[in-house]
Amino acid sequence: MFWINDAQLDDEQKAAVRQIPLDTSFLLTGPAGSGKTNVLLLRARWLRAKSLSDFRIIVFTSSLRDFIRTGAAQYGVPPDAVVTAHQFFRDFLSDYGQKFEATGNFEQDRSMLAGQVNSLIISKNISDIYPALLIDEGQDYTDTELLVFRKLTPRLMIACDTRQSIYRQTVTHEIISSIVENTVVELKYHYRTGLKICTVADKILIDSKNFPSIRDHCKYDEKAKPSSLEINDCSSFDMQIELIISKLSKQVDLYGDALIGVLFPKKEQQVAFAAALEYDATIGRKETIRVNTLHGSKGWEYQAVHIGGCEALSRMGGVQKRLIYTGILRARTSVNIYHTGHIPGYLEGAFSSILPPKRDPDLSELFGD
Structure with missing residues (x-):
């Protein structure tokens, strides 16, 4: 830090x-x-x-x-x-x-x-x-x-x-x-953020002329602390809150005194989560958890980042890509994304860049359920 x-x-x-x-x-x-x-x-x-x-x-x-x-x-x-x-x-x-x-x-x-x-x-x-x-x-x-x-x-x-x-x-x-x-x-090199997180960030801002790759200049020790990213599709915003809190209950013990960020596109989402966290009794140590908006998290750094309410990103206008880009790069090791319904295609596509290639779908599968 x-x-x-x-x-x-x-x-x-x-x-x-x-x-x-x-x-x-x-x-x-x-x-x-x-x-x-x-x-x-x-x-x-x-x-x-x-x-x-x-x-x-x-x-x-x-x-x-x-x-x-x-x-x-x-x-x-x-x-x-x-x-x-x-x-x-x-x-x-x-x-x-x-x-x-x-x-x-x-x-x-x-x-x-x-x-x-x-x-x-x-x-x-x-x-x-x-x-x-x-x-x-x-x-x-x-x-x-x-x-x-x-x-x-x-x-x-x-x-x-x-x-x-x-x-x-x-x-x-x-x-x-x-x-x-x-x-x-x-300053060419950076040391904070894991290689997988950098890979996804580069895919979000894919214009290499105006947004140079950060993966190419990453000095993070991926072997010592492998980085991870995960997208969590939840049935409701309440379920997002419940899942974030369940993951936090494990991470506060795992990461010790390191800070953990819980971020949201909208202020009202932040307020709702902060209220739920305050009344939660499953997390013993809450002093390392920082709840904020994506805008408010600018400049901070965390061992792990949870970004909830990402279905709202599409309503954030022209800055939305740089906003989620900035949010995931607050993390050193772990990023979890949460959404209900659809998330922007650029974000889903960026995450797929670190996953194994998917099989070709059958023709019948293209007609949905």
């Missing part, structure tokens, strides 16, 4: 922390599990060692903020330096005596907040008031948000993986590199 000492870093990761000149802004790219967030935190620690302590580490969600704060404390970075973009922008407005009136609509509020901050910067000619800003999950920000970050600091570091862009309003890819003068540092 978070590194213990420098022996755990490969040469590319070490170079990203130490060998980029102090005053250089850069884009850090790499697949899930390549260590981008760890490098970002270590770069922050390196900035402190250079007496540049008034930086901010900016993340997209409060869930991810809480996760990264645990790593910040481990690396000697003040946890309060890790903030959400929403809070960062609101605090900035407050410093200049301005308030933001939210409407409750996420996309609308996000656009209005960034626009108000940008207008304030222009009207008061504000620039470079933070010695450094370090942005995690940079692919999830809009052009306006990233341009605001650029105006507020001479040292901008952006960690990014466009394969995990899961929001409708996201950055134009040309801008994300141009605002750091096209200085790009690539």
Whole structure:
């Protein structure tokens, strides 16, 4: 999860922390599990060692903020330096005596907040008031948000993986590199996720030109801990909940203190499962279980992942493939998918890539039941 000492870093990761000149802004790219967030935190620690302590580490969600704060404390970075973009922008407005009136609509509020901050910067000619800003999950920000970050600091570091862009309003890819003068540092290899899981992920985002394979650069030890994926077809959502809980009762003992993620496409699915888990008496240790939406799980990592309610994926619009892609890559070793009725064909096809070939059906079988 978070590194213990420098022996755990490969040469590319070490170079990203130490060998980029102090005053250089850069884009850090790499697949899930390549260590981008760890490098970002270590770069922050390196900035402190250079007496540049008034930086901010900016993340997209409060869930991810809480996760990264645990790593910040481990690396000697003040946890309060890790903030959400929403809070960062609101605090900035407050410093200049301005308030933001939210409407409750996420996309609308996000656009209005960034626009108000940008207008304030222009009207008061504000620039470079933070010695450094370090942005995690940079692919999830809009052009306006990233341009605001650029105006507020001479040292901008952006960690990014466009394969995990899961929001409708996201950055134009040309801008994300141009605002750091096209200085790009690539982390090629990843170590977290099992080979079978990577194989399925590649089949979900099958466009190899725009979404490079992660299986080809996988350094996970498949022999020591074989990875697994399973699709569970359930008669109802209640049956999904029951099956997930039955699997969790075994995994919490098997994996010890390692975290287990239970994720859902929709908030109401998450709430229903969390209520069932709270009243369940079969699981002795629940403190390692994290229940979240697929959006909210961004940036987290788990030993095992359960993704329920996948029949809802088809209603998630154009981001659905990247959403389930991101969800399964939260796991190290085990992924279980649950659905009632049909799941999208791309997901079923991706899972079939790790199964033995099926026999040709008889003609009579093509007519159904």
